[in-house]
Amino acid sequence: MIDLLAYLLITIALIFMALGVVGLFRFKDFYSRILISAKIETVGFLTIMIGFVILSGFSYAAMKILLITLMVMITNPLSTHAIARSAFLSGYAINQGSRP
Amino acid sequence: MKKMVRTLVLILIFTGFWLILNESLAFSQILTGLFFSAVALLFTNRYLLEDDYLGAYGIKPKVLFHYAVYLFVQIYRSGFSAIIKIIKGEDAVKIIEYETCISNELGICLLANAITLTPGTVTISKNGRLLQILAFQDENTFTDITEGKSCSPYEMILRRIDS
C-alpha cells in the first residue's frame, strides 16, 4: 500500500522532468530557458527523493537520502544563480532571441 | 553561558551527521564524532571566517522551520504555474530592481535563495539591500510591493531572524 504511494510520487516527478526537458527545447531565449527548466528540476528532484525515502523505509539509507536532498536543495539555486549572473554580467542582452 | 550552550548544540548536530554518514551507533563512533565536530568547529572559527561562527549564522529554529514549510508550499504552487507557462510558450523577460526591508546579512541571503528556488524568478545581483531580479513579463509579486511600500510574506518571516 505504502509502496503504491511511492510509485505514484515517482511517476509525478517523471512527468515534471519530462515537461522540463520540453521547456528546454521550446523556448528560444536563454533567459526564459533558465527561468523555467532549472526550476522544474527543483520540483522534480524534491518529489522523486520523497518517493525514494518512502520506498526505503526507516533506515540509515533513508536518512542519507534526506541528507543528499538537503544538500542539493541548498546548492542547486546557487549554481543557477551563478550561471544567470555570469550571462548577465558578460553582457548577453535581455530578450535577444525574441527580437525580430 | 548562552554561547556555551549554542556551541554544544552545534556540536551535537554535527555528531548526528557523522553518525548518519557512518551508519552506526556504537559508543566509539559517538566519541570520534564528538571529537571531530569540535575540531571542525574550532578550525572554521579560527581560519575560515572573519567574524564569529555563531554571530554570522545565528538563526532561531522556529524561524528556520517556518521558512522551510512556507518554502515547500511555495515551490509546489509555482511549479504548477510554470507548467502553464511551458504549454503557452511565452518568453518575454524583464529585470526588476527591488529593495528589501531586512537589515540582517544572512536574512538577505536566505531571501535571495528563496527567490531563486521558486520557479519564475532568479536573483541576479545583490548590492547591499538592493536586489536585481530576473522575471517574466507578467510577474507582479514584487512590483506591487515596491509601490505599496510593505514587505512580502518571505520577509515577514525572515524579519524575526536575529534573536
Next chain:
Amino acid sequence: MTFLETTLLVIAIYITLVLVRVILGPTIWDRLLGLNAISAKIIMSIVILSIITQQSYLLDVALVYALLGFISTVLIARFIEKKGDIS
C-alpha cells in the same frame, strides 16, 4: 522489468535529450545549464541503483557527485564572468 528499472531507463532517455541541447546550444551558458541538469539526473540514477542493489555505500558516491557538480558549475561560471582572469 520492475518499476525502478523502468524509471532508470526513462531518466537515461532524459539525459540523452538534454545532451542534444548541450551539443546544439548556441551560447556557452546553455551548455552550462545542460551540464547542471545532467548532474542532477545522474544523482537520481545513483540513488535508484543503490535501492535496487540494496548497497548503501553508493549513496556516499551520490553525495560526493552532488558537491563536485556544484563546485564545477560555479567555477566555470565565474571563469567566464571574469573573462579568464581569476585572482
